[in-house]
Amino acid sequence: MPVNKSPIINKYGVIASSYEEPLKCSFKLLSQTKNNKSRSSFSITKEFILKFNETQKPEEKQKLLELARKNILKCKRRLGLKTLGCGKHVHLPAAWTEVVYLAQCKGEIQEEALNILFTSLDHASFDCDHLPALFFVAESVLYRLCCDAFLKTYLYSVEIKLSKIGYLVFLRLFIFFLHGHLASFKEHLLRLQPYLCALSLSGQSYYKYPNISSNVEFILKTAEIICKSELLSESVFSPVENKEGYENIDSDMEHLKFQQGGYEVNHLLWHCVAAWSCVQNNNPQLNNVLEHLIFYKTQLQKKCWLNSALALLVLGEAAKLNMACLKALMDLMRNFISSVMSVQNQEESCKGDDFPWAWNIVYLYVTILAEICLYAATSNLRKTAFIGFCVCKTPRKSIFPIDARSEEQPELKETSILGLLEYFSSKISDNCDQLVWTVYYGLVYNLVRMSWELRGDEEQDGLRNIIWQTLQKTKDCEKDKRIFNAIKIAQAELNDPTDPFTNYSTKVPSNVGDETFSKYIGWRIANTLSKLFFPSTDTCPLPLKKPPIKQVQMKYPNKKQDPMKKRVLRITAREHPSVSELPMFPYPDFFTRADKELARIIDHHWQKELQVRQREDAICEAEELKDKELKEKNHFREIMKKREEKLHKQTKPYELPPRIEAISLEKTQRN
Incomplete structure (x- = not known):
């Protein structure tokens, strides 16, 4: 099997968007599906996909293309792309299954099917009824990555989209795992085992592409925890304080344990969810929560980095709405990066003190920071996430990264986009650590995607111009091939290598399903975890499976009441002889x-x-x-x-x- 993959360049100078050969081996999943009733309702079948990919007649190809486009439109409606997955016409499990089938068609249908699937997985709510379809999507994505994509010598843009979809699917499965809803899906987990084993062996082929490698690492880490806990344990999730285990804990403080097969949620994640809840409810306790959160900053350095990833996602959502949360997020990462870099700079340090997984955390933080720059509630928050809190005397110099060959090595003062770009651009070299070049790669990669996301938006002219100037300066000063690969990969993912600032004359409409960033998954996760960590009598953490509604014929139907007559509760003096007993203030909402x-x-x-x-x-x-x-x-x-x-x-x-x-x-x- 190939280990080193290189991007294939077509005549337009970008990575090819689809495979040259038909994906025949992917049809195995179509024949293995057991739900025949659901398949019979779909117009997309194995025969249609084979005919679509292999036909050579122009007239027949056009008819099949029109039929596929109609099915794409039908899937968009059933996915509820314009209503965030809500509405009577929405049926997410069936739509996800049909979109997976449509993704087998080569060309533009494949690209659009993967785009709308990514968008739907981003904004859909959490519902236990989605679990069978989520496992089907997970199995399909893993099969495509292991049995189709990895067998190709070159890198394709489809692999980028598949890795992003796989990341969202396993992120959702992990949230369901925390709620204890995967206990009855052990057979589905066993079916994922061979694909996960193959993916772990093929992960080295994406070493040069951190945007894919980070998603693959997240999939493998999540699957390892879920499978280990669900297949080897029979316990059910319940938030418990393990008082007997406090005496044997290695750390100096007590831990609030949420156990699911031995998995533990730490204080850092708990306080991030508490901070998000305070922001949502305008709670005055926010400053106290943030002080406690900074107290647990060392928990970001633990090897079980899934807690840290979820904590950053939730705190990033709070940072989109509140400046204090943004400052806490940036302070956390400044401490983390400084500690990791100080350990790696010591040549005589022990191998056990190394952080080989740290680049996953910092790369995820860079992506979250880019989302804050795009989707924060106020322009001040977006500006701070990009430039930082410090007010420089020469703002023009702060826009551009310094030359990597300069003798002056800057300190990490700001963990904003420009602060990180200045810091890591000065550290990069041919023999630099993986953390340095992957984070620098992620910064440039996200800058290209941000510039594309802001195309045609006149209200964001200032931010777009700064991004454009930063990219141009990076292209002129940087000679590292890995950084140029970041630009090519981002342009290939956007399916347009041209410059978005010089290629349009009017405002470019943004189509639903063409998003490159995850807009809503962080908000969905924060909302779900807040209901889990802070349950109340009025809310349920996750909606349980709806029982089938049985139509029972009533022997004597109820008489309809007159709509004009209303039952009024009257309070008289006889019922309440003492007026002082009545509450003077209304009951709290x-x-x-x-x-x-x-x-x-x-x-x-x-x-x-x-x-x-x-x-x-x-x-x-x-x-x-x-x-x-x-x-x-x-x-x-x-x-x-x-x-x-x-x-x-x-x-x-x-x-x-x-x-x-x-x-x-x-x-x-x-x-």
């Missing part, structure tokens, strides 16, 4: 009660943390007192030893020796 409950939970856990700190402080003070007393004793012993050596006396300083003659005289007198 749902949001007020939710704010109070959230504040109570936060205070409860913070009081526990304070108790732990007080106990630790008392222990430290006792140890310091013992050390001080021991030092004083040792010091006194040394003094006495020197005194004995010099004066040949064992008495203490300023102590007179006993007078032997006087004592003997007193004894004789007494006798």
